Amino acid sequence: DTGVSQNPRHKITKRGQNVTFRCDPISEHNRLYWYRQTLGQGPEFLTYFQNEAQLEKSRLLSDRFSAERPKGSFSTLEIQRTEQGDSAMYLCASSLELGPQHFGDGTRLSIL
């Protein structure tokens, strides 16, 4: 059963460094979503793709964040010049059209 795969599972880095996360969605899913989750909160929408097109980006996402899905398959989320406030769980999900979303296990980012 090939679900949504995220790498790495954990990332610890110093403030100011750049980090990149990868998400491999379920192969037949055309939509891919990125969320951020902090303690005590539900997942917070960051951005989503339909195939390779990035259709929406949250206003909460600063210019330090960028996401790509170059061939409409896997996606990367990059955070430049990380800050303490970026520490969170970053979740990726995929879906077929507007169906239920299938989540990966997430990447936990810790900024020292």
Place this chain on the structure above:
Amino acid sequence: ILNVEQSPQSLHVQEGDSTNFTCSFPSSNFYALHWYRWETAKSPEALFVMTLNGDEKKKGRISATLNTKEGYSYLYIKGSQPEDSATYLCAFWPLPGGTSYGKLTFGQGTILTVHP
């Protein structure tokens, strides 16, 4: 900004108890409501996608109802078991055409702990 609220924030019940919790969402521009279960150290798992007012869905001991006119959904667990312990999330999906179309807005979740 869409407001999706869940209550209670946390709930402790004994094995065998039945329980329910609430998700409230905007009653206008409704398209769909999702329920997810998120167990510790695992990824969120979809339980239900609900689209019609009055809908009732069931999966084993878990069921959900939907009232789109008043903007709420209930999740029920009958005869809770320790393995039901998880965070239960609801998420609202608005109609196409608005600025929020295309993305789910999640509630903060209800943390359920079932004690043996």
